[in-house]
Amino acid sequence: MSQSKIRRRGRRRRWEKSSFFPFSISALMRDWTLKIKYVQPRDAGIYECSVSTHPPSSIFVTLEFVEAQAKIVGGPEKFYKAGSSMELRCDLIDSTEEPEYVFWYQASLTLLFSLI
Template sequence: MVSWIRRKDYHLLTVGVLTYSSDDRFQAIHLQHSEDWTLQIKFVQQRDAGLYECQVSSHPPTSIFIQLNVVEARADIQGPSEKYLKPGSGLRLQCTVLQSTEPPAYVFWYHNNRMINYDVDRGINVTTELSEKSSTLTITNAATRHSGNYSCVPSNAQPASTYVHILNGENPAAMQHGGRGLSWLQCSPSSWLLIAFSLTVMLC
């Protein structure tokens, strides 16, 4: 017989395939003739983090301990939070989803409050590789109308934003990149709270 115990409060969660917790998010899964016993926690929350014990009722009892860490994916913008460019410069923003259990269903880009994924006629091009958890926004010929706040919003991660200034005339003190070379910002979002988490133990 295999039992799952939450160690922080010594709460008995399951015995065999029976659940002893009033929280119906917990469930023991065991296939007949299998040596795998899985504790499934649906809709994981921050309070679920901690140490879990899988206890086998042998003589003497045998236990395996597993630490569950609950992480929240969110955007991480590398580099300065503001970017300064000359008109005519190229701009590239790279957004990568990190610490997520699955690829996002979509990644939307916003310029101020406007979604711009399909604004090709405004000089904006967005390419997204969902399986790679990445999306890239490029502007080959930046103009003053492209100034403003840019946000990367994946479906399963906290969004991130950065502000882009397209300056008219020279401003050496504020300008970070001049000429017509390509400049870029990298946005690295990292899943909303994990939607589901399962712990599997194989008995020897």
């Protein structure tokens, strides 16, 4: 299927060709699926599945784009005495899935990575 999008303006809907919105629609009997590859922030918005019955029937879904962030718990600086031990904790915020790897760096040196 070619790349295209549906633009809704008021009560009018229009199909448009698009190079920035790759999606595919598969139809199997009564099951219609919209798949968007490589979701980007610009894909956020309201999507509508409309059935051409009389009266027309629609379902709306809001897609929000969430970007995960890693944050080291505590302040930006930590001070320790020489010879003491330290522990740093990294929290993942707004993640929609568990990461495959966690990396720790000191400057450009990789200190540790782990498989979750």
